[in-house]
Amino acid sequence: MADKAQKKELRAIKKFNAARYREYNKTMKRKKVPESKYLTRMKNPDNIIEFDDLRTYFYTNVGTVKAVDGVTFDIPKGKTIGVVGESGCGKSVTSLSVMRLLQGPQGQIAGGQIRFNQQSTGRALDLTKAGIKEMEKIRGNEISMIFQEPMTTLNPVFTIGDQLCECISLHNPEMGKKAVEERALETLKMVGIVREGILKNYPHELSGGMRQRVVIAMALSCDPQLIIADEPTTALDVTIQAQILDLLRDLKDKINASIMLITHDLGVVAEMADYVVVMYAGRIVEQGTADEIFHHPAHPYTIGLMKSRPMLNTRVDRLYSIPGNVPNPINLPEHCYFKNRCESCVEACNGKYPELVSLTKTHKVSCYLHQNKQETGGEA
Amino acid sequence: MKQYIIKRLLISILVLFGVSILLYSIAQMVPGDYVTNITSGNPNITAEMVEQMREAYGLDTGPVEGYFNWLSKAIRGDFGTSFVYQRPVTEIILDYMPPTLALAGIAMVLELLIAIPLGILAARKQYSVTDYTIVAIAIMGISLPTFFFAAVLKRIFAVGLGILPISGMVDARMDYEGFALFLDLARHFVLPIAVFVITGVGSYLRYVRTNMLEVLNADYVRTARAKGLPERKVIGKHAFRNTLIPIVTLVGGMIPGLFSGAVITEGLFAIEGLGNIALNAVYAGDIPYLMGFNMFIAALTLLGTLVSDILYAVVDPRVRY
Numbered sequence: 001m002a003d004k005a006q007k008k009e010l011r012a013i014k015k016f017n018a019a020r021y022r023e024y025n026k027t028m029k030r031k032k033v034p035e036s037k038y039l040t041r042m043k044n045p046d047n048i049i050e051f052d053d054l055r056t057y058f059y060t061n062v063g064t065v066k067a068v069d070g071v072t073f074d075i076p077k078g079k080t081i082g083v084v085g086e087s088g089c090g091k092s093v094t095s096l097s098v099m100r101l102l103q104g105p106q107g108q109i110a111g112g113q114i115r116f117n118q119q120s121t122g123r124a125l126d127l128t129k130a131g132i133k134e135m136e137k138i139r140g141n142e143i144s145m146i147f148q149e150p151m152t153t154l155n156p157v158f159t160i161g162d163q164l165c166e167c168i169s170l171h172n173p174e175m176g177k178k179a180v181e182e183r184a185l186e187t188l189k190m191v192g193i194v195r196e197g198i199l200k201n202y203p204h205e206l207s208g209g210m211r212q213r214v215v216i217a218m219a220l221s222c223d224p225q226l227i228i229a230d231e232p233t234t235a236l237d238v239t240i241q242a243q244i245l246d247l248l249r250d251l252k253d254k255i256n257a258s259i260m261l262i263t264h265d266l267g268v269v270a271e272m273a274d275y276v277v278v279m280y281a282g283r284i285v286e287q288g289t290a291d292e293i294f295h296h297p298a299h300p301y302t303i304g305l306m307k308s309r310p311m312l313n314t315r316v317d318r319l320y321s322i323p324g325n326v327p328n329p330i331n332l333p334e335h336c337y338f339k340n341r342c343e344s345c346v347e348a349c350n351g352k353y354p355e356l357v358s359l360t361k362t363h364k365v366s367c368y369l370h371q372n373k374q375e376t377g378g379e380a
Numbered sequence: 381m382k383q384y385i386i387k388r389l390l391i392s393i394l395v396l397f398g399v400s401i402l403l404y405s406i407a408q409m410v411p412g413d414y415v416t417n418i419t420s421g422n423p424n425i426t427a428e429m430v431e432q433m434r435e436a437y438g439l440d441t442g443p444v445e446g447y448f449n450w451l452s453k454a455i456r457g458d459f460g461t462s463f464v465y466q467r468p469v470t471e472i473i474l475d476y477m478p479p480t481l482a483l484a485g486i487a488m489v490l491e492l493l494i495a496i497p498l499g500i501l502a503a504r505k506q507y508s509v510t511d512y513t514i515v516a517i518a519i520m521g522i523s524l525p526t527f528f529f530a531a532v533l534k535r536i537f538a539v540g541l542g543i544l545p546i547s548g549m550v551d552a553r554m555d556y557e558g559f560a561l562f563l564d565l566a567r568h569f570v571l572p573i574a575v576f577v578i579t580g581v582g583s584y585l586r587y588v589r590t591n592m593l594e595v596l597n598a599d600y601v602r603t604a605r606a607k608g609l610p611e612r613k614v615i616g617k618h619a620f621r622n623t624l625i626p627i628v629t630l631v632g633g634m635i636p637g638l639f640s641g642a643v644i645t646e647g648l649f650a651i652e653g654l655g656n657i658a659l660n661a662v663y664a665g666d667i668p669y670l671m672g673f674n675m676f677i678a679a680l681t682l683l684g685t686l687v688s689d690i691l692y693a694v695v696d697p698r699v700r701y
Contacts, residue, residue: 025508101605103597132611139608147599147606155600156698157621167607202697218607 017059021105033131042117042124048226048258049075053112056097063330067093069282080259082273088326090282091262095228098127099145100135119225141171144219148231150212154203160214161199171222187217191247209240220251228260245272266309270294278302281326281337288363298365300342384701392682399678407667408443414463414665415439437463460668469672479549480653484638487576494581499588503596518582530575530648544570547650572649595622624695632688636680
């Protein structure tokens with residue numbers, strides 16, 4: 001009997017998904033969308049990106065995975081935002097949503113807005129609704145991305161020069177072949193590669209650090225306004241890591257871009273970020289300036305993260321780790337997702353998911369421990 | 381590179397020796413040799429005559445001596461005289477090669493021309509109606525028995541509609557020349573090629589589709605999209621160059637197939653090609669022809685792998701010899 005019910009449920013999911021896929025194929029794959037459909041207004045003209053209640057779902061055969069479920073935060077111009085969280089908490093999906101690079105039709109943006117302040121035209125675009133053609137103009141040009149795995153992000157069968165020049169000439173069609181090549185060499189110099197004949201090298205002829213530099217050069221080649229760095233240093237060893245981070249920081253100032261830095265390495269965030277967003281199971285649990293998050297963490301999850309990083313000059317027998325695992329992303333509970341792993345649960349935690357409350361102007365947290373502190377404005 | 385090729389060729393010679401021993405023992409082990417086949421059931425033939433004939437055909441020596449006799453001549457390029465045709469084996473192979481080459485060659489080019497674009501299309505639209513349709517047709521093609529499908533096609537196009545000849549290579553009642561002869565040949569080749577392509581294209585298509593799916597999920601394809609490249613270029617340039625790498629192996633493996641031909645298809649359509657003759661040689665126990673033909677195919681197989689290994693280096697910069 002139970003088997004039958006299960007089968008029925010699976011069939012219902014399939015039917016539901018098929019409807020989503022159809023809708024996706026009809027609307028999201030459209031090449032051109034009338035401008036009125038995606039033009040919006042920025043809440044604050046000093047922001048480069050505003051996420052507004054972004055929901056990105058994956059419609060899988062066993063149910064809907066709410067990878068990103070109602071995420072709201074801003075990226076101001078010229079600042080670095082660190083997005084932190086465990087694996088599978090929706091950091092990367094958030095960034096892929098901006099670029100509209102989700103693996104469709106399973107993964108789709110189900111709701112919310114991503115408002116992009118396009119400097120070149122002075123318009124504000126809702127990236128969740130823009131047509132493919134519009135996105136192609138933005139990708140790699142105004143918003144560029146640095147991926148996690150330098151070993152696999154470059155195409156093995158084309159030369160570095162080919163892949164780098166391709167990006168430059170695509171977004172600057174007026175440039176001649178010579179100019180494009182010069183520009184490519186210039187960006188490579190910017191990331192610290194001055195090797196003779198580098199443009200004729202294939203990716204496999206370079207080391208991991210070099211490749212990541214090439215990937216960064218590719219991201220910078222068109223002077224983007226926003227660089228999304230999805231764990232740019234995870235695959236690299238520590239010395240290279242420091243170099244790459246220094247590089248990113250220098251470059252950010254040089255071309256005055258914003259950076260959305262996605263990482264699970266708190267050390268990297270502390271070093272780089274102006275603002276920090278902490279995500280857990282597809283939602284933001286806490287956000288604030290780097291100082292607030294690191295020195296006055298409010299959410300038990302953030303506190304746990306802070307405790308679980310190794311510290312110099314302190315002796316511990318064993319590194320702290322947050323007990324338990326990230327909950328199954330299908331059929332998430334009604335209550336706070338962190339409840340089962342939390343050490344400071346209160347009565348209210350059994351209720352519905354806590355609202356985001358502001359502790360200060362910039363510091364927000366979604367936890368019942370702080371629910372009544374809002375009025376008093378007290379600090380955690 | 382040059383050194384690598386020379387090394388490979390030397391190894392190939394060793395392999396060919398092994399292959400020849402294996403082939404000769406199998407050919408000898410087949411029950412009923414050529415003499416038994418042509419004499420059995422004939423009451424006028426005495427045991428003495430059989431002995432004499434065995435001696436004449438060189439079948440009286442036993443497998444080991446027979447093999448070395450064959451080998452000593454083969455090394456000098458003499459593959460002996462076919463029992464059935466009473467002509468040198470090399471001459472027969474050269475004579476019957478053109479129809480086989482035409483049939484298999486055209487069919488294979490068509491197969492690649494169909495399999496690659498459709499495989500890519502199916503992969504791009506995975507789980508869509510297009511994908512399911514293409515894959516379903518491919519599987520239908522793979523599972524169609526050649527002889528049955530050939531019969532159906534003959535029934536429809538030759539008997540029913542009467543627009544194509546039923547079998548053979550030229551119209552026996554006419555005496556065409558020049559372009560008219562070519563047209564007549566072409567008409568006779570339509571059905572065999574159709575059978576060849578439809579039953580064979582499916583496996584290549586599925587191979588291309590699987591590879592393309594793998595490549596489409598690769599990080600560098602995502603990078604290409606993140607650069608802002610239009611989808612046409614992402615697929616046509618970045619993804620396609622990478623699917624070419626496994627496809628090259630396929631092409632190398634196709635080379636021997638060009639000459640061995642489709643034994644069954646040729647037989648069904650009475651096309652006088654190498655495949656058809658090889659089949660008859662097996663029935664008759666024609667050891668010299670079988671040895672010559674099989675060694676030829678073995679050499680081509682080795683050549684095919686060598687060619688695909690060299691092509692690897694051409695399409696994949698990571699491979700260097």
